[in-house]
Amino acid sequence: MRPSDYELLKLTPLYAAVGKDSIDRLIRDAIVQAAPKGAVLFEEGDEAQFVYVILAGQVGLVAGGSGGAATLIEFFNAGEIFVAPAAILNLRLLVSARVTHDARIVMIAAETFRHAVAHDHALAVAMVAVLAKHWRLLIRQIKDLKLRSTAERLAAYLLTLIPATGGPATLKLAEERKLLAGRLGMTPETLSRAFVQLRKLGVSSRGRQVQIASVRQLRDFCGFDDLV
Amino acid sequence: MRPSDYELLKLTPLYAAVGKDSIDRLIRDAIVQAAPKGAVLFEEGDEAQFVYVILAGQVGLVAGGSGGAATLIEFFNAGEIFVAPAAILNLRLLVSARVTHDARIVMIAAETFRHAVAHDHALAVAMVAVLAKHWRLLIRQIKDLKLRSTAERLAAYLLTLIPATGGPATLKLAEERKLLAGRLGMTPETLSRAFVQLRKLGVSSRGRQVQIASVRQLRDFCGFDDLV
DNA sequence: ATTCACTCTTGATAAATATCAAGCGGTGCG
DNA sequence: CGCACCGCTTGATATTTATCAAGAGTGAAT
Secondary structure (H helix, E strand, C coil), X not given: CCHHHHHHHHCCHHHHHHHHHHHHHHHCCCEEEEECCCCEEECCCCECCEEEEEEEEEEEEEEECCCCCEEEEEEEECCCEECHXXXXXXXXXXXXXXXXXXXXXXXXXXXXHHHHHHHCHHHHHHHHHHHHHHHHHHHHHHHHHHHCCHHHHHHHHHHHCCCCCCCCEEEECCCCHHXXXXXXXXXXXXXXXXXXXXXXXXXXXXXXXXEECCHHHHHHHHCCCCCC | CCHHHHHHHHCCHHHHHHHHHHHHHHHCCCEEEEECCCCEEECCCCECCEEEEEEEEEEEEEEECCCCCEEEEEEEECXXXXXXXXXXXXXXXXXXXXXXXXXXXXXXXXXXXXXXXXXXXXXXXXXXXXXXXXXHHHHHHHHHHHHCCHHHHHHHHHHHCCCCCCCCEEEECCCCHHXXXXXXXXXXXXXXXXXXXXXXXXXXXECCEEEECCHHHHHHHHCCCCCC
């Protein structure tokens, strides 16, 4: 682990929550890996060997269907920890992980992590908070899939990327449209058409740059709740 | 709290995980409520006032869409604890809760619970495990919604209700079809047709009683993975 | 037993989304 | 420059699922 990696690690919410000592114990035997875009960190069905903390870049959790189809379940960005659940429970992984932006990743042995959670109260409490947040993220996604149309899902997603104002806003999508489509549970073609539908609500998109004329209007459109 | 309630509480996984002392601290000021079918424990958008442990009966987490539509996100049965995430994070609730089978429920003040998690290591560790399991449950549901057809979702759901054998099996659905349809992300009509589709795979259903001629065949049909 | 209120099923139709097939506009490269 | 490639869009069509509208069971109360 390079000094610069450690500096990045210090910026993570996990570090803020548990402090230097807990982190140091956790990363004593950890590996830092540079993973290029497209790299596969692990495959669905594998044993959970590691817990991952992203220092830089982006990773997508991908679930493959039986017939070759695959969707993106969730993105993880710098500072976040992922796949704790399988590692904690010592079970097979439900998803694969693919690097979607060149990344530097800390890999902590699952066994080390389990031991740490069992003995380090600060870490256990921090993990409760992390998992609780993720629970809500997933509930949100299920609500989206079950009750919103494709255009509404896109609108709701865009709204999560910007601060909660009412007026105009600009944002840049971090991911390719194909992946975004997967995350939103639709095909790339349908995503394209969803953007077209949002045009009459004042959303213009060129490439990854998206402009929103009225955040309020968009929020009304998708019945966006502010419940974070 | 009646002695019989305490006996039920002893049977919960939570009790097994944290032991008598932790539980006793937790329930010192808890209320036990008898809630009839149809009762609403809390509404989406409320502050999280309590954490709930189900002693008997069944509760459904319901999410309402903007336009009056509503789906069932998940069922919780005797022995389970729910809505910890909002209570832990002290946030507004993302879902409502409706009693789907007459229930007896322990209500623990959210503040008490937060304090206990922060100070009781055994409880924190137990909650990490509970939340990790739930994470996987929700991931499964998202995978189902994104990659499986309605009939496949039904088949996969039925398979979760029976032991992992290969031969014939019988099971009884605990919930009405309308609610089950919501849980599976489809309308009651579509659920009905999904059952018809499964008939040629050896699934016969009369009312809530379901018979499966060949579990293996059903598993092949929906590409069921054994990853619990 | 009769009726009423249900839930569940079935059929016909409509709406949403996926699929298939071009086409467009960049970008890298011979 | 020209060419192929890639990511995205657009159009036409097919498929899936929802919606609307009857019926058919089922069970409880009278």
